[in-house]
Amino acid sequence: xxxxxxxxxxxxxxxxxxxxxxxxxxxxxxxxxxxxxxxxxxxxxxxxxxxxxxxxxxxxxxxxxxxxxxxxxxxxxxxxxxxxxxxxxxxxxxxxxxxxxxxxxxxxxxxxxxxxxxxxxxxxxxxxxxxxxxxxxxxxxxxxxxxxxxxxxxxxxxxxxxxxxxxxxxxxxxxxxxxxxxxxxxxxxxxxxxxxxxxxxxxxxxxxxxxxxxxxxxxxxxxxxxxxxxxxxxxxxxxxxxxxxxxxxxxxxxxxxxxxxxxxxxxxxxxxxxxxxxxxxxxxxxxxxxxxxxxxxxxxxxxxxxxxxxxxxxxxxxxxxxxxxxxxxxxxxxxxxxxxxxxxxxxxxxxxxxxxxxxxxxxxxxxxxxxxxxxxxxxxxxxxxxxxxxxxxxxxxxxxxxxxxxxxxxxx
Numbered sequence: 224x225x226x227x228x229x230x231x232x233x234x235x236x237x238x239x240x241x242x243x244x245x246x247x248x249x250x251x252x253x254x255x256x257x258x259x260x261x262x263x264x265x266x267x268x269x270x271x272x273x274x275x276x277x278x279x280x281x282x283x284x285x286x287x288x289x290x291x292x293x294x295x296x297x298x299x300x301x302x303x304x305x306x307x308x309x310x311x312x313x314x315x316x317x318x319x320x321x322x323x324x325x326x327x328x329x330x331x332x333x334x335x336x337x338x339x340x341x342x343x344x345x346x347x348x349x350x351x352x353x354x355x356x357x358x359x360x361x362x363x364x365x366x367x368x369x370x371x372x373x374x375x376x377x378x379x380x381x382x383x384x385x386x387x388x389x390x391x392x393x394x395x396x397x398x399x400x401x402x403x404x405x406x407x408x409x410x411x412x413x414x415x416x417x418x419x420x421x422x423x424x425x426x427x428x429x430x431x432x433x434x435x436x437x438x439x440x441x442x443x444x445x446x447x448x449x450x451x452x453x454x455x456x457x458x459x460x461x462x463x464x465x466x467x468x469x470x471x472x473x474x475x476x477x478x479x480x481x482x483x484x485x486x487x488x489x490x491x492x493x494x495x496x497x498x499x500x501x502x503x504x505x506x507x508x509x510x511x512x513x514x515x516x517x518x519x520x521x522x523x524x525x526x527x528x529x530x531x532x533x534x535x536x537x538x539x540x541x542x543x544x545x546x547x548x549x550x551x552x553x554x555x556x557x558x559x560x561x562x563x564x565x566x567x568x569x570x571x572x573x574x575x576x577x578x579x580x581x582x583x584x585x586x587x588x589x590x591x592x593x594x595x596x597x598x599x600x601x602x603x604x605x606x607x608x609x610x611x612x613x614x615x616x617x618x619x620x621x622x623x624x625x626x627x628x629x630x631x632x633x634x635x
Contacts, residue, residue, distance in 0.1 A: 237298050238343050239351040240389045243358025244305060244382055245332040249277055249551065250359065251366050251378050252325065254434040254448040258375050263318045267435075267571070271559025274431050276322055277329040278548035278555070284333020285545045293338045301335045302390035308332075309383030313376050324379070329548075336544040340537040348537050371446060412539065414591055419543050420550035421588035425581045427554025432562050432571060440570045 308331035312324030370378035
């Protein structure tokens, strides 16, 4: 028998729109690598710096915002802050000005993440996060189309317009907490934050070189990126809905393992892309990789959020956003260290090294997810989650070492 559907609380939808628009700001830079290379020739390191600047600035802004006070009326101010912060990138004229714009937008996003989760109640936070992911999935193709077919600044300008519209929206605040009603800060789950950061590292490392790999290695054009994002967004919407429909029959741990396995297969398939290839195989492999990101994060939310008390959820989600952006910044930085342009043919080299980094991070995230399944997920038991992860890791290492050193015919 399937579980009864959970009623959606009456909450201010501006929360979800602010989270979603900041999510678009993070992702919109990834497919623009070929355009930036053609316009400014910043090199692989320059592109990766441009990508990593935003998530690192988000972490800085979130740490600064921890000492701020927010009221129910602050939601409009946070939307206006997002609108103003989008202007430097939308009006930038070159690499340096765009880099400054990404830093400004990142600091604003970090402040907004802390402010939104300081104001929203735990029951509404679950639905706001889910709705914001749909905003990202629907908005990415539109933003990429504008940035590819119109002008690379157009996508950032659309995000600024979106923030302005949100600032002009009205909204009820029945699920908004005033400062006096906000819960005491709860201890986040370090195991869950570790897994979140590891997953973000894998995603950002590949998304940083995704468009360049498609153009320079697979023989496609910049305009195929729109098709990649469109298909990836469609799958990113369909996969969570399918998993939610099967949620009563499929355990989150199975979804977790399956999504990680498919993700690794699609990553391995990308390594085989050499020379001009038909459009569908290239787009299909990359779109599958994008779709598995939604499945992995949905499975992680199923492992963690359902077992957290509502009072603890907003605080945990604040730390989750910061951990995700920290991992994204590290992933872009790693990509900049291992990826290079081959002077002979102009293709991107270093993919095996990037695959190795992604494999290690994925394995760590998978083991960490299993540790979260076995541990009791409440703030007081966060140390148990870390200890369980360590025990599982050392046991796995011992078993691998034993299987390698054992010779045929030796006693078992």
